[in-house]
Structure formats: C-alpha cells, structure tokens
Amino acid sequence: MxxxxxxxxxxxxxxxxxxxxxxxxxxxxxxxxxxxxxxxxxxxxxxxxxxxxxxxxxxxxxxxxxxxxxxxxxxxxxxxxxxxxxxxxxxxxxxxxxxxxxxxxxxxxxxxxxxxxxxxxxxxxxxxxxxxxxxxxxxxxxxxxxxxxxxxxxxKTLRKVVRADNKKSWEKLFFHHTFEMTLERNTAEKLEIPIEMVRIGPSASNKQPWRLVLSKDKTACHFYIEHTPNYSSSFGYDMQLLDMGIAMCQFHLACSEIGIDGYWVQEDPNLTLPTEQTEYLFSWKCKR
The missing domain is CATH 3.40.109.10 (NADH Oxidase)
Incomplete structure (x- = not known):
C-alpha cells in the first residue's frame, strides 16, 4: 500500500x-x-x-x-x-x-x-x-x-525494443522563448519539476512527441506536438495525441503538488516552428 x-x-x-x-x-x-x-x-x-x-x-x-x-x-x-x-x-x-x-x-x-x-x-x-x-x-x-x-x-525484451528506459534529454525536448534556444534545467526555476515529469512520462513506442517552450518571463509553458509521420495511421486516429494528454496530466499534477497555481489555455504564441510536423496545442499559464 x-x-x-x-x-x-x-x-x-x-x-x-x-x-x-x-x-x-x-x-x-x-x-x-x-x-x-x-x-x-x-x-x-x-x-x-x-x-x-x-x-x-x-x-x-x-x-x-x-x-x-x-x-x-x-x-x-x-x-x-x-x-x-x-x-x-x-x-x-x-x-x-x-x-x-x-x-x-x-x-x-x-x-x-x-x-x-x-x-x-x-x-x-x-x-x-x-x-x-x-x-x-x-x-x-x-x-x-x-x-x-x-x-x-x-x-524485459520488449522494454529494450521500445527503449522504454531511454528517455530523450532536456535539450531535445524543451526550449526557452524560441525553438532556437534549448532550455537548461536550472533556467526552468520553479517549473523544473513539472517539466521533468513530462520528460519521464509514458508515450507510445517511447517517441516522446511533446515539445515545450518556456516563455521568456517563465510564466507560461507552451505545449507542442512533433508528429511522427504515419506513426498511427493504420489505427484510424492520432495515437500521439494521447501522449500529449499524458504529458498535460503529469505537468499539472506536479504543479499542484509543489504549489504552482495556474491554468490551461489555447493561446498560440505564433513561434517559428522547427519542422512541418510540429504543431501548437495548448499552454499552461502561472497565476501571478
């Protein structure tokens, strides 16, 4: 228990x-x-x-x-x-x-x-x-x-095949202000733990399609998906959207536990996207 x-x-x-x-x-x-x-x-x-x-x-x-x-x-x-x-x-x-x-x-x-x-x-x-x-x-x-x-x-074999224990590093997933600047853990300040909970969350085939951009003033975190082309087309739906809901949950629960008050919004910051597969979905805004 x-x-x-x-x-x-x-x-x-x-x-x-x-x-x-x-x-x-x-x-x-x-x-x-x-x-x-x-x-x-x-x-x-x-x-x-x-x-x-x-x-x-x-x-x-x-x-x-x-x-x-x-x-x-x-x-x-x-x-x-x-x-x-x-x-x-x-x-x-x-x-x-x-x-x-x-x-x-x-x-x-x-x-x-x-x-x-x-x-x-x-x-x-x-x-x-x-x-x-x-x-x-x-x-x-x-x-x-x-x-x-x-x-x-x-x-154990299946975990190795899908590389379930091999998570991408911060610099491949998280960014600061724009997609051209990677986010260092110590730069994330109070949002470090919630962002880390996103990184270690489960995802289909361990693809980790989430890309997060922390705003310049560190009061908002923008969530993007980097689609894997044709990944789940045979199933008739975009399975990687489930990964984004999981990431959202992990982030929110961590914020709640360490006392970060905020809310979800859909307000596209209109950043220059790194690839054609990258799409904005939602943002977390900290209450001041």
Missing amino acids: MENQSSIDIMSKRYSVRTFETTPIEDVHHQYIKEYINNESNLIGPFGNKSRIEYIPVINNVTDKGIKLGTYGFIKNPQAYLVGITENKTYPLIDFAYVFQKLLLQLEKFGIGNCWMGGTFSRKSFQKELVIGDGNFIPGISPIGYPRIKQRLFD
Whole structure:
C-alpha cells in the first residue's frame, strides 16, 4: 500500500506492467475504481470534454459475458481492464488521456500496476463487451492488477525494443522563448519539476512527441506536438495525441503538488516552428 505517496514519487518510479499476479483485485480497490469512474467530475478534462471509462473484471482474459478480450500476448494474468471511450477528435482525445492517466497514477498508490495500450489490443473484442455509442470509439485501454515482482523475459525484451528506459534529454525536448534556444534545467526555476515529469512520462513506442517552450518571463509553458509521420495511421486516429494528454496530466499534477497555481489555455504564441510536423496545442499559464 502506498496511499500516502506523492504523485511526483509515483510518476518518478512508475513503469508499465505487463505481467501480473493471479491475485484478484481486492474488494476495497474494486469499490474505489467503480466510485471513481462513476464520479462525473473525474471524467472531464481541462478542455471540458467528458470521457467514459469502463471497468471490466476478467478471469483468464474472459469477461462475465464470456467474451475473450484480445491483447496479442503482450499481457499476462490481467485481473481487469480499464477501457476509455471518447470522440475521435483532437481535444477530446487529449482530455481522455489526461483523465485516464490521472486514474492510473492514483491506482499506483494502491499498488495496482497498469500499462497504456493504444494499438496492441483487439478493439473488436472490447466492442463486443461494451456499448460504445455513435460518434465514439476506444482510443486506449489498460490492463490492471498487482504487479508480479519477477518480470518475464518477454517484458524485459520488449522494454529494450521500445527503449522504454531511454528517455530523450532536456535539450531535445524543451526550449526557452524560441525553438532556437534549448532550455537548461536550472533556467526552468520553479517549473523544473513539472517539466521533468513530462520528460519521464509514458508515450507510445517511447517517441516522446511533446515539445515545450518556456516563455521568456517563465510564466507560461507552451505545449507542442512533433508528429511522427504515419506513426498511427493504420489505427484510424492520432495515437500521439494521447501522449500529449499524458504529458498535460503529469505537468499539472506536479504543479499542484509543489504549489504552482495556474491554468490551461489555447493561446498560440505564433513561434517559428522547427519542422512541418510540429504543431501548437495548448499552454499552461502561472497565476501571478
């Protein structure tokens, strides 16, 4: 149990869990999850879009309805799945990822492991279990359960393949005033920790598509995405937008924990962009 552990500690130590113990999720944790996802305020992101999160317990990957959920062999012994449902549009996807990541980090405090999945699962199998609704789809899911301490060789190999432990350095991701000036950690001052939480956050294939520009007066932080061309076109949506919602969540939770008061806005600073793949999405402004 780690209920009292800080969000920054959780984010710093978190890793994707793909092999779980066969121990069922405890009733107290089961109840917590149900209450959390039934509370509408927990499902609305910073831009006001409401997502759905469904909780599906499984035994041997089979639901109560007898439907076998498919994850292509990546996951072993999941005790349940959390399934996200939203619109296939830019800001609903970002809002979904924000609220989903916030829940996953909260579950980490109870010792419940998880693993973001945006492409390596059978959407059709999950759609058989749930009523999705017109105009919505499943952008991402997470198996959950209590992590097995001894990882499978498969897990370790997969981490190496996606370079999950090899995060890009500050100078490749973060900038000061313009994209021509890299941001030094000590220059970020009070925003150093929130920006670092973005850097270490999970992302699809560890691509880390976020690019942040700290304003000259250090009161605003502008978030850009550097799209990887054709990365997720086969899935029918831009999976890297989920990465941006995760980054947004990590940054916001860190700010809240260390007492930085601020808010999200969409106010493009109209900077000269470094590549054609770079796109402005949103900004964080510190309250004076």
